[in-house]
Amino acid sequence: MKALLTRLAVQNEIGLAIGEREIAVSQVAATPLGRVEVVQDRAAFEPGGLAEALEKLLAKHFTRRDLERARVSVGLPALRVFFSTRPIQERNLQASPEILLHEVLQSPTLIVDDMVVDLIKSKVGFRPLASIVSCHKKYLSGVLAALQSCGIVPTRAEPSPCALLREAVRRYHPPRNSRGFLRVFLGRGQGLAVLMAAPDMPLMWRPFDLPGEGEAEAVLATVASMRILGSYCGLDSEVDAVLIHGRADLGGLADELGANPGLQGLQILHHGGPGMDAADVATGLARGLRSGSEAFNLIRSFGGRTSFRDLFPWGQAAFQVAVLLAATSWLNVQLRAHRAEAEAVRAEDAKYPWAAKSSAEKLLGEKKMLEEKAAAIRAFVETRIPWTSYTHDLSDRLPADLTLVLFQGYQELELIGGRSNGKPKRSLTLRLNAPIPRTGAMPQEIDAFLQILRDDPLLKRDFPKIELGDLRWRQNGVNPATADFSVACHPLESGASKPKP
Template sequence: MKPWNLTRIRPAIGVVIDDRRIAMSVVASTPRRRREIAQDVRECQGEALDVVLKRMLAPWVDGEDGKPRRRKIWVQVGIPENQVFQASVPMSVANRNLSAQSLFLEAVQATNLRAEDHVFDLKKIDVARRSLSIISACRREVVTGMIDAFGQAGAQIAAAEPAPTALLRLALQQRRTSRSVTLCMRFFLGPRRALALMSFGSYPLFWQVFDLPAGGEEEAVRSAYSTLWLLWRRHGVKVAIGAVHLHGRPDLALSAQREAFQKQAGAEVIRSPGPDYDLVSIARGIAMADPLLEDVELDLARRFRPAVPIREIFPWTEACLQGVLIAGVSLFLYAAAADVQTSFRHAKTQSAAFLWMGDDQQAKLDAEMKGLEEQITFASGFSKSRIAWTSQLRTIAADTPDGTTISMLAGDADVEIHGVATKSKEKKQLVVQFNTPLPDDGSIPPHIDKFLSTLREEPLVLQHFPNINVSGLQTGTAGKVKKITYRVDFLPKARAGAAKGS
């Protein structure tokens, strides 16, 4: 196994130790996401703690040649909840200036405990405009014993935090709650035991470990819920529980428990498959922290941690990757700049042929350009507004009845140019005079009405002349043939008028 490689950036080792076993989890940033890359669980009965730790950490402590590394590796340790005292104390005028030791004695309210025999960590948070002090304590000999054991195994402790804090961190990373929900009650279920935890954001306030008897899991969870709810009421902070989370043991339905929670607390009940209440999940949650770069919630080994050299917290791999990215972008920009420079030189060479055009020629060029623009405007306007007379006359001739002749034809169409003002309205019309032979009885032939109706339905004619009027009906003779003469006016819509005949 090669634990240290470039595809696993900044590995973090989390270890948790209980009375019989040691669990380890290694988390690293991979190309996809930060995830667990290794885990191990070993029994420690009958062997010294440092011996088991040295054997477990050997792949990470030793180099590729099998020899120990010059620098000790950093390890994050979880302290079991039965070895940690955790409490949240409401702050008042009387105790707001007390030290962590004094707050510990106030919370414990026992005379057989000495503050000097414990190590503390204190965090102050605000809940609904009420200050709370979260105090965590552990016996000094437990922390110092772990530091010595890991030191003999070739490691040094970066942080030592309570195990419930690690489970809370892992639960928050697996499923984020709404930002408006800050106070939550969480139950981490295990095979035989479970952990009930009251949390505010990422801070654990207090917890309780309880048994999970087979067949009585729902009653045990409800009892732990009532206990935590009463403890929270004693704080005097009027903040309702926003959500109740049930983690782990997906084999338990807990359907009745969910309804009871929602009825009793009025909060949303969320069922999650993990994390479980076991050593591996705790070790994984501990490894998810980064105490060398960020401040963890509760650290009982804070005062014992040596100064961290800059070379151990500097992100060498990230810096190399970003340097490669910057170099690639720089090469791309350099190539683009070279193309622009080449285009500029080519344009400068072409413009050198027109050096004879000085600044005094600019006015003349502007005048010529304006004249060309006007010509283009007139040509465009003529092309858009002109009437295709050939098509118009061909359509009219095709509809004209047999024997009918045209005795007069006149058409006008001024050019309409958009954006150019004219003194008068544009003139557009077509006037055609027809001569149609009459029968011997002198009646008007019916095909004249049909002819006019056909003209009024021609799309090509209606495109420019939607109004067609008939006027000037006269009868006469041409030799021995009787005829009727009539005039048809083709007009645009703007000059529409009442028809003078049909």
């Protein structure tokens, strides 16, 4: 599985942690599934045997071609490196790293030319700081010679605590709103305390011995001294948390330190890793830097290997290519849809070849005329009264004793364009006759029919105002006498309410 991931890797990173008596190697492959550690190993060596031990260790896992293609980062032991952070004045913002190192050490016996120096400038709040790291050229040249004998030209050489700190930051974040805290790394017989001013900004570190029976006392003494020295490194706030990493066997160490009166008020957390171990340092080196972060590089002045492949932002390029492909695919789908619509429109236009012979002005005139006709028809249909509905409705509601003589409906057409002076007039007139009884009384069917009309939903909608017109007595020869009457139906006048029944 590891061999397959190595073949699928877009980029291989190798980390070499060099200690005083031990070296460790780690390889992290950047695969489509993410970063995966595929190699981790270590080996001990005697003084003067670094090159031989390094060659044996690397030959177990890599070929010369693998080492030439991979990016190799080297970690130097903390005891071989000087590190300090100091506030700098505005006049020294452009000073060289050698000048700042000389001002920090203030030693007349130190020859700065014998040192390799690297510098990172930063800010804590509004205070400019300079983080300086240096080591002897003689020691670094010996390490580079041992690497060169194995065919390695490293891309970066930094202090081992930086790689260890980077691995701890990746796994565990400090408490929220913490402005100053300590990370303490524990190992077998030794430890390392790092003073932090930001989630990933070290101000100072100090190695310390870790005896077998007095771990708590050693950590307590180191934490106390680091809290005192914080102000000299530019930390303008108190240390409010301690994060302990490594030595999972010391599970009660956090509680023991928390019970000490000198650490009252500090938040103390204990995490299983990474510890003060060469393997964890190598893993931190192999995982590389986060995007946009800075790191020390003591071989910067040596002209270490910096190829185009190392400088090119592969991650950003891959992301932008993916976005470009997705946008191109979406645009291609939209283009196909528009082309299909255009083809359908052209096919529809082909059915009317005569339209191609007419001018655009003529077609627009015809279109305007048709729109006016359609508007007139629409207005007529929406406002006209369906008289056939009334004839059917009244024939169903007409009593058997009444005879409908006249059905007269009137509706004034609504003018298009708003030229009418008011609402169009409309009315419905009915003329009926009813037989008069022998008693000569007025027929009751008239009142009953008026009530039927007032309850008719169709009339309520269009002609809710119903009135009885003229009423006449008619006698014609031998025929029985009849009562002729008319009913006038009108719509409500604007602003008037419907009459109550």
